[in-house]
Amino acid sequence: xxxxxxxxxxxxxxxxxxxxxxxxxxxxxxxxxxxxxxxxxxxxxxxxxxxxxxxxxxxxxxxxxxxxxxxxxxxxxxxxxxxxxxxxx
Numbered sequence: 001x002x003x004x005x006x007x008x009x010x011x012x013x014x015x016x017x018x019x020x021x022x023x024x025x026x027x028x029x030x031x032x033x034x035x036x037x038x039x040x041x042x043x044x045x046x047x048x049x050x051x052x053x054x055x056x057x058x059x060x061x062x063x064x065x066x067x068x069x070x071x072x073x074x075x076x077x078x079x080x081x082x083x084x085x086x087x088x089x
Contacts, residue, residue: 001027002072003065005038008079011050016042020075027066031059038078053077 006020023037035047052059054076059068070076 004075006075030064032061050078050080
């Protein structure tokens with residue numbers, strides 16, 4: 001399934017494009033794995049430094065994508081966890 005993403009406008013990193021993008025992923029994958037795939041798209045982006053949100057609800061990382069009822073028209077928002085987000089060193 002295709003999942004749509006958009007970085008929060010206040011995301012504190014210059015390495016990400018602040019425009020919508022899509023990733024093709026099995027809906028049975030968990031949110032942790034999805035975050036790793038996002039981090040592979042943006043090298044050096046630490047998957048532990050941001051959370052994913054759907055309709056202002058933070059998605060728990062141990063749950064599967066399918067458990068949230070995400071559809072291909074939804075857009076997940078990527079928000080930084082803290083001000084020191086987001087690069088791996």
